[in-house]
Amino acid sequence: MTINATAHVTDPLGLTATDTLAIPEGGPAGITAVRRSLLGTRVIWGPVIDQGGVLGPTVQADAQARVLSVFFKLQWDARITGGRFYKAPLLAGDVEFKLWEVTGTGIGVTGTQIAAVTLPGLAADQGGEHAFTFPTPIAGAAGKTYAVTYLAQSGDYVASDWVWHAMDWVNPPFEVPMFKESSQGRWDGSAWINATDIGHVFPTQHFARNYYIDVDVEWDVTTPRYRAGRSYYDQWSNGQSPNQFPVGVFFFDPPYTADYASIGINTLIGGTPADQGYFDALKASPMDWWPTLDRQSMVIETLTPIAEDPEIAAIVRGYFLGDEPDMIASPDWGGWRSPQYFRDLKAAIRRIDSSRPTMMNLGKWPPLNMSFAWQPGGATPQQVNQYWRGYADVVDVLSCDFYNMTSDQAGGIYGIWTYPRITRRMMDLNDGKTPVWGYVETTAQIPDEPAPEQVYRATWAHLIEGAKGIVFFDHRFGDSDVNQDFAALLHDPPMRAMVQAIAAQLQTLGAALFAPDAALVSSVDSSNRTAGPYGGTRGVPMHYTTRVAGGTTYLFAMSIRPGSTTATFTVPAAAGKTLTVIGESRTVTANGSGVFTDDFADGDYTVHLYSWAG
């Protein structure tokens, strides 16, 4: 079956162009399930994990059985498939989970059980996260409230007093109304109940507590979702890059173009065609260019010079519509701009140039799921999430810059573990419609930070999560400790060498990085469930992906918390294979079942990249 499409493009003076295309129909079903976890992208660490300044769940050992819960409302129809919980070390045996449909609102709600599943035979250990899946997905309805509970028969569970008490938690389609209390009673937030004599019943005693219960939902969409590959950019006649993988730098000045190009940087984000300096520099050292075009008054002035210069037109890949609109509140910076502002801007661009994609970079507030002064004034958590989703829906490539690897962040509560969550949060914001690029800082206002090795590891943290481009932020703002330098890595030999090595590596691995996750790892075990600075209970989990490209299979893996560990992977596709560890001059061998073990002990966030033929 073929659909014949005919397009007419007409200018205001009546001249028209026509194109026709026979579009094949058929092939794989076009329904895609979009999945979302209530807490999976949560980056703000404190309210979920922090307990009295100690990072990590607080272990409770009560004298009686408890039912622990989380209450949530769905903003649109979605299937509730399961979730995960953080098991207290001493909780052992069978652990039952129930899903309840909640009736009523406020004080005195009741619940009707609609699903249950049991994780059998859990062992007393160091504690940790365990996933559960309901036997069949349960249809959840928009506007309805549900609760997921589990029974801690021995009274052993984990909790934090610092969540659900300050504001609603909104991660569409999830909405957890914050805990409320009046003289009449308590409601919303989470709940528990003493279950010693009554068993696993609906909990009725509400608290501002997090019991570390996450929930998974999924829903179907029929419009295309970006999963992988470069063909996405073929939608635009001028959108495809000749590079194997985008490795960019954010908004550098023209005089640095040649030097960045000399170390393998192939993409410039920002800059303006109104500056002849960019034209001259980019013609001398061509690279993909996404010039800034963030207001309608600049559309003609930006696009006309591009059209008039074939060399520039050949390298302009798309337009950078905005940087951190979630951060901008000051009128001096243009004030807060709504998603509609950017929709109108994109439409104005497309009425002149519809041959290139658009890009936007969000700031730190969406990953934190908070707002900068709650812009626009008085916005609620629900509203800011709608705005962020609106931004993410406008553009064709999305990114986020939230720089967490330096000591002022990592020494406190953040670190490289946040980078995959930042990428995933961006993927969630537009429900997977576009590629997401990852930002990595190469400088800071702290002398000698970040270390080049951190930059490498943060880069891979994004890539393993599925980032389809890397952009380095190289602006160092001066203060009493450091000089201002907006091309910092070029003037820092170790960092320069590292970025050059990363750029070269990503070109070599471009096909694999653009490939979809092949889901070839059937299980992975990390030996370290106790090390690390975050309270001693989270351990050092693994972050990994498998890719197949050009007759080679890859396993990209890293430890995604500080500390050392030994990981045991089971990869049936690697059974009996000798795996090359890329860049380490060594190999590992998988046994006949595809099991192999490797140490991740080269400092925090160790990365190993494995490949084998086949």
Add this chain to the structure above:
Amino acid sequence: MAVVMNMRGHAVPLTTGLLAARQTRNVDTTLPLEQMLLGDGTLAIVDTTAAPVAPAPAGDWRPTVQTVGDLPQTGNTDGDVRLVRGEGIPYVWQAAGGQWAPLVIAGDGAGGDTAVTVDTNQLFRRIVFADGTDKWIPFSAQPPATPAAPAVAIRLSSVKLTWPAASGASSYAIFRDGSRIATTSSRVYRDINVTAGSTYSYRVQAADSYGQPSPLSPVTAAFVDPAINAAPTADIRVWPTTVPTGGTAIVRVNSFDVDVHTLAFQLDADAGQLAPTDDPSVWTLSST
């Protein structure tokens, strides 16, 4: 038209000295700017209607106070300002609490900044602009040369003007049909507010760093001829390239035409279901 007059200058940036004097003496800030800090460290009302004097006889306006030691020790009023030259390096001092102290004047902002060098013989003149603002500039500063007539590159949506540098110019004003439409520091300007079928006359006027204007350049006419319009292009792209069963594809109509500001897109399909989006060049196409 500029009103020009002269006075003997000094190393302290004139506005700084003037403002300092105005501040320290609590002068009425509504007074006209012709109240000036003179070379002898006193405030004076300068006759703005006087004819230019160039140059003033040497020594006429030299500071009468030569060293710190020459500062009068009696009869001073707090806020009095004097110019002091010591070893050829003058400062502005002010009286406060019966003592003389260096006034914050220049350089790093610290009083008594020995890095400040001055030419106490420099002449200044005052220019007053049409909008009533004025500025003191070195007496020797001459207006820039007259720019050449701008060259024009005409598109349907814009007229691009370029012109060679005018001697002494630091900025250029662009006039269209007698009205100033822009000011730029470059030698390129693109007028995007044009209508096909119209003729525009362009002139350029240079200005130096003080804002002194040059004469207007000769006129260049630009006719935005509708006949130069070229047909747009059209290129249908689909993602994914096959409309999946029970699913939807995105259909884009690619075009790039800067000669008009508003391309209109239309898409038809003989099967499936087309739905427009908020992007005028994009539709969703659902399978049949």
